Amino acid sequence: MGFHLPAYAWLFALVAPLVLLYFLKLRRPSINVSSLVLWRRVLDDHRVNAPFQRFRRSLLLWLQLAGLCLLALAAMQPFFGGAGDSVARRPILIDCSASMAAREKDGGPTRLDLAKARAKALVDALGPGQEASVVAFASRARRVADFTSDRRRLFDAIDGITVEDEPSDVVDALRLAAALAQREPFRSVTLLSDGNVPPDADFALPFELDYELVGPGGANVGIVDLNAARGEGGGWEVFVRVVASADYRGAVLARLAVGDDVVADETIAMNPNETRDVVFRLQGSGDRLPLRVSLEPDAFDAMPSDDVAYLSLTPPRELRLWVAPALEWIAPYLAEQSRVVVIESPIPPVDADAIVSNRLSDERAGVRVALFVDAVPERAASLFIDGAIDLEIVDWERDDALLHHVDLRDVLVSGQRSVAPSRSVADFEVLGFQATIESSGGPLMLAERAPDRARWYLVFDPLRSTMPYRLAFPILLANLVRTAEREAGLLGAVGGRTGVLPPLRGVAGEPCTVTAPSGRTWRVVAGSDGLVTGIPATRVGRYDVAIGDERRSVGASLLDRRETSMVRVREIQFRESLRVVADGATRTERPLWPWLAALALVASLAEWWFYQRRPGGRQ
Amino acid sequence: MPEAPPNALLGPSTLRRLAARRIVARRRFTNRHQGANLAGRGGSSTEFSDYRDYSPGDDPRFVDWNVFARLRRPYLKLYRVEEEMHVVVLIDASGSMASEAKLDRAREVAAAFGVLALGGGERLSAWAFGAAAHPPLALRPRRGRTGVPHLLRFLDGIEAGGDCPVESGIERILAGHRGRGIALVVSDFLTAGDLTRPLNALHAAGLEPLGVQLLGPTEFEPDVGRDVRLVDVETAARLDVSSVPELLGIYRATRDAHTAEVRAMFEGRGGRFLRAGSSESVDDIVLREMVRRGWIR
Numbered sequence: 001m002g003f004h005l006p007a008y009a010w011l012f013a014l015v016a017p018l019v020l021l022y023f024l025k026l027r028r029p030s031i032n033v034s035s036l037v038l039w040r041r042v043l044d045d046h047r048v049n050a051p052f053q054r055f056r057r058s059l060l061l062w063l064q065l066a067g068l069c070l071l072a073l074a075a076m077q078p079f080f081g082g083a084g085d086s087v088a089r090r091p092i093l094i095d096c097s098a099s100m101a102a103r104e105k106d107g108g109p110t111r112l113d114l115a116k117a118r119a120k121a122l123v124d125a126l127g128p129g130q131e132a133s134v135v136a137f138a139s140r141a142r143r144v145a146d147f148t149s150d151r152r153r154l155f156d157a158i159d160g161i162t163v164e165d166e167p168s169d170v171v172d173a174l175r176l177a178a179a180l181a182q183r184e185p186f187r188s189v190t191l192l193s194d195g196n197v198p199p200d201a202d203f204a205l206p207f208e209l210d211y212e213l214v215g216p217g218g219a220n221v222g223i224v225d226l227n228a229a230r231g232e233g234g235g236w237e238v239f240v241r242v243v244a245s246a247d248y249r250g251a252v253l254a255r256l257a258v259g260d261d262v263v264a265d266e267t268i269a270m271n272p273n274e275t276r277d278v279v280f281r282l283q284g285s286g287d288r289l290p291l292r293v294s295l296e297p298d299a300f301d302a303m304p305s306d307d308v309a310y311l312s313l314t315p316p317r318e319l320r321l322w323v324a325p326a327l328e329w330i331a332p333y334l335a336e337q338s339r340v341v342v343i344e345s346p347i348p349p350v351d352a353d354a355i356v357s358n359r360l361s362d363e364r365a366g367v368r369v370a371l372f373v374d375a376v377p378e379r380a381a382s383l384f385i386d387g388a389i390d391l392e393i394v395d396w397e398r399d400d401a402l403l404h405h406v407d408l409r410d411v412l413v414s415g416q417r418s419v420a421p422s423r424s425v426a427d428f429e430v431l432g433f434q435a436t437i438e439s440s441g442g443p444l445m446l447a448e449r450a451p452d453r454a455r456w457y458l459v460f461d462p463l464r465s466t467m468p469y470r471l472a473f474p475i476l477l478a479n480l481v482r483t484a485e486r487e488a489g490l491l492g493a494v495g496g497r498t499g500v501l502p503p504l505r506g507v508a509g510e511p512c513t514v515t516a517p518s519g520r521t522w523r524v525v526a527g528s529d530g531l532v533t534g535i536p537a538t539r540v541g542r543y544d545v546a547i548g549d550e551r552r553s554v555g556a557s558l559l560d561r562r563e564t565s566m567v568r569v570r571e572i573q574f575r576e577s578l579r580v581v582a583d584g585a586t587r588t589e590r591p592l593w594p595w596l597a598a599l600a601l602v603a604s605l606a607e608w609w610f611y612q613r614r615p616g617g618r619q
Numbered sequence: 620m621p622e623a624p625p626n627a628l629l630g631p632s633t634l635r636r637l638a639a640r641r642i643v644a645r646r647r648f649t650n651r652h653q654g655a656n657l658a659g660r661g662g663s664s665t666e667f668s669d670y671r672d673y674s675p676g677d678d679p680r681f682v683d684w685n686v687f688a689r690l691r692r693p694y695l696k697l698y699r700v701e702e703e704m705h706v707v708v709l710i711d712a713s714g715s716m717a718s719e720a721k722l723d724r725a726r727e728v729a730a731a732f733g734v735l736a737l738g739g740g741e742r743l744s745a746w747a748f749g750a751a752a753h754p755p756l757a758l759r760p761r762r763g764r765t766g767v768p769h770l771l772r773f774l775d776g777i778e779a780g781g782d783c784p785v786e787s788g789i790e791r792i793l794a795g796h797r798g799r800g801i802a803l804v805v806s807d808f809l810t811a812g813d814l815t816r817p818l819n820a821l822h823a824a825g826l827e828p829l830g831v832q833l834l835g836p837t838e839f840e841p842d843v844g845r846d847v848r849l850v851d852v853e854t855a856a857r858l859d860v861s862s863v864p865e866l867l868g869i870y871r872a873t874r875d876a877h878t879a880e881v882r883a884m885f886e887g888r889g890g891r892f893l894r895a896g897s898s899e900s901v902d903d904i905v906l907r908e909m910v911r912r913g914w915i916r
Contacts, residue, residue, distance in 0.1 A: 031849055
C-alpha cells in the first residue's frame with residue numbers, strides 16, 4: 001500500500017473549513033414552530049450540548065466528510081500491492097529468443113504472446129508519474145521503448161516485438177538495463193522470460209530483479225548441431241545431432257536435401273531428454289552445395305524453428321598457395337602436402353587460399369591465411385628495436401593453429417630485432433596481436449585473427465635460426481596448409497547459425513542486396529576491405545545476398561541445445577552468490593483511486609438524497 | 620331541545636350529543652342568580668337537602684308536618700337552592716395557535732363547551748386574546764339557548780395573530796370579568812411566563828380553572844432528523860437545532876414536563892387540565908375525554 005501523489009494530502013485540510021461551514025449553518029432549513037419555549041429548554045440539556053454530540057447524527061456532515069476524505073485519498077493516488085512504495089521507473093525485459101516461439105499446444109499462444117500480455121498488464125498498472133521502458137532481448141538486447149508513461153507507445157512497442165531465432169543472453173539485457181540506470185535511475189527490473197536462459201550470469205546486479213516465468217511450453221524436438229566433414233573418396237559425411245526435450249516422445253523423420261532435392265532420410269525414435277546423432281553420407285561434388293536438413297516429428301512439436309538447419313559445402317579442390325620469390329626455399333615444404341598447388345607468380349593472386357611472404361606489401365584482403373616471415377607488422381614496429389642478438393625460445397602457444405605438435409625447445413635464433421626494454425607482451429595485446437612464440441628477447445611470432453582471415457608474423461629470419469633444421473618447421477608449414485584448408489572450407493563445414501551472417505567477400509565500397517527469409521530486402525555496403533559484414537540474421541532460413549552479378553545463399557540455423565531442450569531455469573545465479581528465483585507474477589501496483597472516486601460519488605449522491613429528502617419524511 | 624342552526628364549528632350530530640350533556644363543576648362557584656346548578660346552601664328547589672329546628676320567623680310553609688305529627692316538634696324542611704353558574708371561555712388566539720389547526724380546534728372546543736353551558740341554563744361569556752396591543756375580544760354574558768348563535772358568530776370572528784402570552788391574556792380578561800363559576804382556558808400553554816398568578820386570580824375570582832392544552836402534530840413528534848432552524852411564528856425569534864441522537868427523547872421529556880407543570884398549577888387550584896392534539900376531533904376531546912374525566916356528564 002502506498003501513494004503515488006502523497007503531496008495531495010493537503011486536501012485533508014479542507015475538512016476544517018468544511019466543518020466550519022457546516023456549523024455556520026449554511027443552508028439550514030427553517031421550520032416554523034408555535035413557540036421556542038420547549039426548544040430552549042431542550043437546548044439547555046447538557047446532553048445536547050455535550051462536545052462532539054452534534055457530530056453523531058449529523059449525517060449530512062459525515063457524508064460530506066466521507067466524500068471529501070475519499071476524494072483526497074483518490075487524489076493521492078493510492079495503490080495496493082507492489083513493493084510497498086511507488087516505483088517511478090520500471091524497465092521490462094522481454095525475452096524474445098527462439099524458445100519464446102514455443103506453444104504448449106497446437107493453436108495455443110506462444111510464450112512470447114504470454115510475455116507480451118503480461119508486459120501490457122504491467123504497463124496498464126502504471127500509476128501517475130510512473131514510467132516504463134521495454135527492452136527486447138535474444139542474443140542481443142535492444143531497447144524498443146524509452147522510459148515513458150505513454151501507454152499507447154509502450155503497447156505499440158510491445159506489440160512490435162517478434163521472436164528472434166537466437167539463443168537468449170540475459171546478461172546482455174541486464175547490461176543494457178544497467179546502462180539505462182546510469183542515465184535514469186530505477187530500483188527494480190522486471191524480467192519476462194520462459195526461463196530458457198543460462199543458469200549462471202556473470203553480472204553483478206545493480207538493481208532488484210523481478211524474474212517472472214511465462215508459459216510452460218510443450219514437448220519439442222530439434223536439431224542442435226549440424227556439420228560436415230570430408231569423407232573418403234571426396235564425398236561428405238553430414239552429422240546431424242537431434243535432441244528431444246523432457247516432454248517429447250515419438251518418432252522423427254530426418255531428411256537431407258541438396259538444394260530442393262531430398263537425397264536421404266532416416267527415421268529415429270526419440271525419448272525424453274534423449275540425444276541422437278544421424279549421419280548422412282553424401283557422394284559427388286559440384287559447385288557450392290547448399291544442404292538443408294529438416295525434421296518431421298510425428299508428435300506435437302512446440303517450436304518449429306529448430307526443425308531445419310542449413311549447411312553450405314565447398315566442392316573438393318586443391319589448395320592454392322603462393323610463396324614469395326625470396327622464400328622459394330620454403331616452397332618445397334609446402335608442395336609436399338597433398339591437394340596443394342603452389343602458384344608461381346611474382347605477386348600474390350587475389351584468389352590464393354594462403355600466402356607466405358617476407359613483404360608486408362604482399363598483403364591481399366581476399367587471402368584468408370598468410371604467414372609473413374622476417375617481417376614486423378607496421379603497427380607493432382615501434383615496439384621493437386633493431387640489433388643483432390641471440391635469442392632463446394622460452395615458450396610458445398601450443399594451442400595455436402600453426403603450433404600444433406610443434407616442439408620449439410632448444411631452437412636458437414640469431415635475431416635482428418628484439419623488444420624494447422620498456423615494452424612487454426601486454427603492449428602487443430593492446431595492438432591486437434597475440435605473441436605465440438616468446439623468446440628471451442620478446443615475441444618471435446605474432447598472430448592476428450580477424451573474422452575472415454588469420455595472419456602470422458615471424459619477426460625473425462628462419463634461415464638465421466636452427467628452426468629449418470628441426471622437425472618443427474615442416475610441421476608448422478603443414479599446420480599452415482591445414483589451417484588454410486579449414487578456412488577455405490575444404491576440410492569440413494559447420495551449419496550456419498542465426499545472429500549475424502559470416503562475412504562475405506564483396507567489392508570494397510560497393511553495395512549489395514540482402515533478402516531475408518521473410519522476404520524483407522535491404523542493402524549493405526562492403527567495407528574498405530571488401531567484406532560485407534554484420535548482416536543480421538534473426539530468423540532461421542536462407543538469406544540471399546546479391547553481390548554484383550553473383551548471388552549467394554547463406555543459411556542460418558538455430559542450432560542451440562539449450563533453446564531446443566526447452567529447459568526452464570527457475571533460479572539464476574549472479575555474481576556475489578546472489579540468486580534470483582522466479583517468484584510468480586511481479587507484484588504490480590493496483591490503483592485504488594477509481595474505487596475511492598466511486599465511493600466519493602456514492603457518498604455525494606447519498607448526501608444529495610439526504611439533503612433533498614422531504615422534511616418530515618423521516619417518521 | 621330544538622335543533623341549533625347548522626354552523627361550521629359543530630356538526631348536527633355533535634350538537635345532538637351535546638344536548639344530552641351538562642357541565643359538572645367540581646366546586647360550587649355559583650352566583651346569586653337562580654340557575655340550573657344546585658348551591659350548597661338551602662334553597663327553594665324541589666330537591667330535598669336537610670332538616671333543621673324551626674326558629675321563630677321561619678316560613679311555616681317549609682315545616683314538615685308529617686314529622687311534626689310523629690314527633691310533636693316542628694322541623695323545617697330544607698331544599699337545595701338552584702343557582703346560576705357563570706361559564707367563562709378563554710381562547711388563546713395568539714400567533715402560536717394559528718399553526719396546525721390549533722385555533723380551529725380551540726374554537727370548536729369553545730363552541731361545544733359554550734353550547735353545553737347555554738343548554739344547561741348557565742351564563743356564558745367568551746373571550747379571545749391575541750395581540751397584546753389590542754383588548755381581548757369579548758362575548759358579553761348570555762343565557763339560554765338563544766345565546767348559541769351569538770356564541771358561534773363570536774367564535775367565527777376570532778382570528779389568530781399577536782404575541783399576547785396566555786398568562787397576560789388571562790389577567791387582562793379577569794380585569795373585566797364579573798361572575799363565579801368555571802373558566803375554561805383553551806391554549807397551547809407554550810409560554811415562558813408564570814401561570815401561577817393568573818390561575819390564582821381565577822381561583823380568587825371564584826372561577827374553577829379548566830385547562831385544555833392543544834398541541835399540533837409536530838409538537839408531539841417534531842421533525843428534527845437533521846439540523847434545522849426553528850422560527851417562532853409569534854416573535855420571529857430563531858433557534859438553530861442540530862440533530863443529535865437523544866434530541867427527540869429530550870424534547871418529549873421536556874414537553875411532558877412542561878405539560879405536567881401546567882397541569883399541576885391547574886389542579887393545585889382546584890382545577891382540571893386536559894391535553895389534546897389539534898388533529899383530534901372535537902367529539903374526541905369534548906364528548907369522550909371530558910366525559911371520561913368527569914368534566915361533563
